Amino acid sequence: MKIAVVGIGAIGRAWAISFMRAGFEVKVWNNTPGRMDAARELIEQILPDLHEADLLNGLTPTEAMRNFIPCPTLEEAVGDAEYVQENTAENVEVKREMFSQIEAHAPAGTIIASSTSGIVPSSFSLHLEHPERCLVAHPLNPPYLVPAVDLVPSPATSDATMQRAAEIMRDCGQVPILMNKEDPGFITIRLQGMMYHECWRLVNEGMADPESIDVAVREGLGLRWSFIGPFETADLNAPGGIRDFVGRFGDDLNAIHPRVTDPVRWEGALLDKVDAERRKRLPMDAHKQRQLWRDRRLIALAAHKRARARQES
């Protein structure tokens, strides 16, 4: 797999590591050539830590570095790339121009993805000859430790591009979040943002101090969320699964959140859709077993956190 990483700041460097450890050939270009040496040095610093934690897929740091190929020109970096990850400034004009240049030098079928965290792909790709191969692939930071990646299509992005981008992400150990349509609120950003809104609101209402709210997450809700998502959490928290869960708690959830306009109706077609997907992933006859799995994972996580706390004290 031939990858091009365009722009080698913090995000570009982190992407390079994800691709390099997957065994991909990573050609790297930056518009300020002097920054390449600094980038290489920073990557060389982190690889031994990843190797020690067995997070380099069995490669040595030296073997991983062989996949890091600085290029003097953009043309050279993207000329034979199957996938380009763009990481330039968070500025729509910069990205628009960069996407034009990438298209000018890359093969026609190359997928071109931007790391932007909030600029919609239509704003910098619709003017291209082949906008159907463009999308946003927004990582959390750093992607080599946090696998989730928002994949955001523009109205012109083809299904084949989304599927192929998801496949490439999986091949390098990331886990794609497939957005069905373009929106400036990417999934991870919207979920995190809503959490920030509620946290600050709690402080503003005088309910609790920031530290207590942080405790509620890092010693509470965040433990399960580090290995099961909110839908599965709810699904496993009622004996009859998620339909049972919202039947028990749906009214309470609306009652305690008066500040949400247009509150969710936990019923009808929406509930049917959510319930059907959960039951497809977890038939009810495996529900009890999955609860036991969740409990074992919680034990393992508690042991992990206790061991870390001891190491640090």
Next chain:
Amino acid sequence: MKIAVVGIGAIGRAWAISFMRAGFEVKVWNNTPGRMDAARELIEQILPDLHEADLLNGLTPTEAMRNFIPCPTLEEAVGDAEYVQENTAENVEVKREMFSQIEAHAPAGTIIASSTSGIVPSSFSLHLEHPERCLVAHPLNPPYLVPAVDLVPSPATSDATMQRAAEIMRDCGQVPILMNKEDPGFITIRLQGMMYHECWRLVNEGMADPESIDVAVREGLGLRWSFIGPFETADLNAPGGIRDFVGRFGDDLNAIHPRVTDPVRWEGALLDKVDAERRKRLPMDAHKQRQLWRDRRLIALAAHKRARARQES
């Protein structure tokens, strides 16, 4: 420390384990006597797993079980208790009557806490002679693996009660969330509820399927949240700390959440309060070092998750 656990269903049992492994003497009473044997059996099943994971504070399962003391009457269970944890039905009348009975038999200074997840303490404690020693101590499930506990005062609860309850929680390895005033939306419940609202809204808007949203949390946001809370996460995500963070992203956070009425103003006295607390906990000259600590913790967590995935496959 002498504890009474009143009601020995799933929540009561789990509390008993937290108290027993802390070396507390745990007197247990249930209104249906036949359920005591079943409870003991279920506790005896889980203790070896906790021991194997080094989560019994060095006690053997047999030693821990010595702290489990079934009592034939409520009077015997609470008669010399310093702290009572009530776990009866989620019904305000039941709790009202139970708190009366507990007060009738417990010493005057005993703290009486309910495990309820949504009934405010004023509704079942203000009729007592000493409501100042009553509160809600709401666990996540199970408390012996998930340390956070919402501590909710009624308008009558004394500061001394809140502080002493927090101390007892810390002494048995829990981490208290101190609510400043009574509200039916306890902190963990409100944060989780807002997450559910946004997850379902994303599905309802056709943005993504439940599984992609779960991925955004369990392979993304939830990783950091398993060891740092949202305020610290934001604080570490901008070079100048949380004030810098909301200066950069506050407008975007409001723009992508049009469904929130009365959106947070990330400024003025609210920002001063949040910023002051963060800087008290983390002076700016230790900020960079804490970012490095966060990155090491992320590496350790990624290694932990990878090891679990290998064990399970």
